[in-house]
Amino acid sequence: MSPLRPTPLTRGTAPRQIRAVRYAAAALAVAAALTGCGIRLETPAPTAPAPDLTEIVRSRSVDDALELAAGARAASTGASPQAQEVLSRVADFSTQQAVELGGIYDSGLAAPTPSPSTAAAAPSAAVDATRVLALLTTAEQTAAADATDVPGGGLARLLASIAAARAGLVAQLAAALGVPAAAAGAPAGQLPAATPDNGATASDPSPTVSTSSAAPRPANVPTAERIAIVAAEDQAGYGFEVLAAKLDNPSRSVARTAAAAHRARAETWAQEWTLDATTSDPRRATYALPAGLDDPSTAVAFAQSLEIGLTTTYASAVADSASVSRSGLIAALMTASGDATAWGAPLVAFPGLPERVR
Structure with missing residues (x-):
């Protein structure tokens, strides 16, 4: 008996199937190459999630703490020894508080670089001990108000404690400067x-x-x-x-x-x-x-x-x-x-x- 031979239909189908497989493999290879080069096809750029009230309060509190720390360090130059001692405490406490609050939020996304004109549009005022006292009083009031309103009890407890510490620092710095302390903000x-x-x-x-x-x-x-x-x-x-x-x-x-x-x-x-x-x-x-x-x-x-x-x-x-x-x-x-x-x-x-x- 002679061996079976492929029919004309069989002979035409096999090459077409082989070619289809090759085309698919080539497409996958191109896609992999593009992905490896960092090209994303039809994919929107990632965006940072919208902050909720808790994150807004936390971020604001961190900003206040960092501003106080930087201002206290800058104001130490030229201040009296008594004021320097309190300013050092302000900087130390504020740094600790910023850390306990979680620090600056980093989304992992590239942040836009401000233009030179934008940066120059808001020159920072000279910082002295009197200005730090004003910043400290405002930050105390903000922390106490946020502790009242923030949803989470743990963050409320932390902010209430920070407000109490700042109230004490306000009294100490005012005494060192020989000026009346502002009314407590809580x-x-x-x-x-x-x-x-x-x-x-x-x-x-x-x-x-x-x-x-x-x-x-x-x-x-x-x-x-x-x-x-x-x-x-x-x-x-x-x-x-x-x-x-x-x-x-x-x-x-x-x-x-x-x-x-x-x-x-x-x-x-x-x-x-x-x-x-x-x-x-x-x-x-x-x-x-x-x-x-x-x-x-x-x-x-x-x-x-x-x-x-x-x-x-x-x-x-x-x-x-x-x-x-x-x-x-x-x-x-x-x-x-x-x-x-x-x-x-x-x-x-x-x-x-x-x-x-x-």
Whole structure:
């Protein structure tokens, strides 16, 4: 039998199939070559994603911190030794804060290069210590306002802490320059003012809290945070009452005034949050005290620890509470931070955030 031979149809189909495969392979090779050369066919250029409110706030906060750091370094030249010390602290704190905020956002896309005419159109003003004080005051106000409004509790807590640090720096730099400090930028919560003791005088550096009937009371605060705040304020009141019996004037008068303020705040919070005279009321008749309070240095250190503990309590409440309730908590955090430094505690870059203490 003779071998099978391809029919005319078979003979014509095979070459066509081979040619089709070759054409496809050639097309793939051309596409691969173009891709390797960096040519993208019919592909739109990548664009950076639109920032949401959290990213807008974060980026603005980073910009403020970097501007403060650069301005403080520039203003150190020619400043007095006292001002130089504070300006160095401003630069150091601001650098740390920019890092903790996440730094400058980098999308990975090429940024447009500004033209020489655009760069020359906005010459920077000369930076001196007075200008840094103004920048610092504005940045404090911005951080406090952003901490109130930003959606995320973690960022709100960080910004509230940064606002407290900047408030302390404003006071220190103003004192070094011999000028009045600008009004604090944090929105004041409706907290009870200190009730002066008969032994207190107007000249005592007594920690006080201003009240504002227009400021919202922190209503939307978790129960655990409410209990913690009432307990911490009452414990501070008890501690300062003990210190008032141990210290000599003028510290005794300051301690008495502080005790009255803390007791009043504890009572105000307890009544506002309906904890007063309930089984949930955390206030106690006495609290544990450290040993050695007859030593003035130990007593002062204890006063510092009471106020520092309050900064941690209020910062935690800022993170866990609704934005409409943060205003008064931020004000209380800033007050506690200022009172801690008034008792001699060093100002830190992140008051109320013990995990970031260096």
